[in-house]
Amino acid sequence: MRPGGADGAGLEPGGTIGEILERRGRERRGGARAYNFAYLDEDTKREIRRALLKAVAVPGLQVPFAGREMPMPYGWGTGGIQVTASVIGPGDVLKVIDQGSDDTTNAVSIRAFHRALTGVATTAATDEATIIQTRHRIPETPLMEGQIMVYQVPLPEPMRQLEPSELETRTLHALEEYGTMYLKLYEDVARHGEIAISYDYPVMVAGRYAASPSPIPRFDNPKLDGSPALHLFGAGRERRVYAIPPHTRVKSFDFSDHPFRIQRWDRACAVCGATGSYLDEIVTDDAGGRMFVCSDTDHCRRGLGRPGGPGPPDLPGAPDLRGSPELPGVPDLPGGMARPGGGRTA
């Protein structure tokens, strides 16, 4: 299925600035909606989109933006939510995942937030979504042209661990001095005999800027290289956005004698039988029992990675750890995100 595209991204219907302002004024005077479409006001969204345009124009460059207070704490995805809110339009279909799952608390809450404040359709199916907001994973299903991945980024600066000064890291980026990146790899090999970074593995974007891919497993790094989708990264606390535009070269840092490798498992998913997907280890009892299952629940549920071809999981006796195949209905904002009182537009 071809995604609908992010047309009219974030703009209210009825085009000119004058019309928008007039309508907003009406709303303020006790009109129809308590919140603007997608929570943020149009000027904020425009400012973020401006930063995103710059980020797309200079792949991998961290662009500052005026990050807003969101009705949730930093670290809960405020950067990603602001990016999604700025690019989403009424015609979009939204998927939200956390650790590859559509059903975890954060994914459910953030999806509910966006649905309540935009009314857009939501889905769990990767190939139906036009916008996928994520933390920790890139879906196993190959991304398509027209899709937007939105990442919630805790630490946008890949050199922060070794260089605490922002002034210095900016200089290093500007002068393309990336020796520090290799210092980190050197320490890993010296200590562990291999590059032991398992997630947030730093990448070189378009041969120019070092960037943090956010805490995705290094298993997902190759999916960024030449991806037909647009990848947008939002860091709320640090107030930075950056982007990997479609069909951009993304290379993981490595040594010639210790090349970049992805994680591999010597077994298939215990639920759907998929081979070659990223597996989570799940402890099943107190006696050391454990099983390995796909981290991407959509992929697993639809059996997309099964060697015999797609189909629902049919392994006899396999426990269904994945919840019902339907998305749970979430009526409104979850309890932790109560609407502030009054009818004021944000």
Add this chain to the structure above:
Amino acid sequence: MIGNPVLAASGVTCLYGSRTGCADVSLEVHPGEILALAGESGSGKTTVLKALSGQLKPAAGRVLYRDAGGAELDVHALTEGRRRLLMRTELGFVHQNPRDGLNMAVSAGANVADRLLSGGERGYGRARSAALDWLGRVEIPADRLDDRPGRYSGGMLQRLQIARNLVTAPRLVFLDEPTGGLDASVQARLLDLIRDLVATLKLAAVLVTHDLAVARLLSQRLMVMKEGMVIESGLTDQVLDDPQEPYTQLLVSSILEA
């Protein structure tokens, strides 16, 4: 002196607001030569060193560096990127406090490999064997390669800083009181080491020290500074054995007889 100097400064004047850091300092450093700047605290030695190494832009005067290709570069007219590149390839800077010149967050080996990795080395094995080799040359045991510098003694830290600077075979090294804060026996070993390295690598160096004994041991030429001015200069032995200026005479007479 025959041939072209590797570093030539003319009329360098540095101001800190209305105060003078150094005034009208001119000097030349030739390949393979160690030039010492001596004087008491506050005499402007370190200011001159900072101006020579491009860290402090002088209010007047020029600093010219002749690079490996023979081109003459105005250190303060270079772009920041070019200057930083020079600082981690052809130049070296050994700080008085090794913690200023080392990355205390990574292992000793990584500290030495740093300049190589910054310079485009992409082989782990090569970077590591170079680090190991240099640790040996500054007399640090090989089994300390993966220790953090925080676990080194003061003398080892200073030797590590020297290894970190010399791994890219620089042509000119700035030494800011390299033996300051070390006890006498460690100082003596470090001085021996520096003298050996400088001789075998054919390095040029500018050495800042308040210790005239260090200057006598390491340098061929000596400049004595007082209140930001160079008051006396010449061959080290000549200046120390036959000081002309009263201030230099005072300095020399204050050395304890060894």
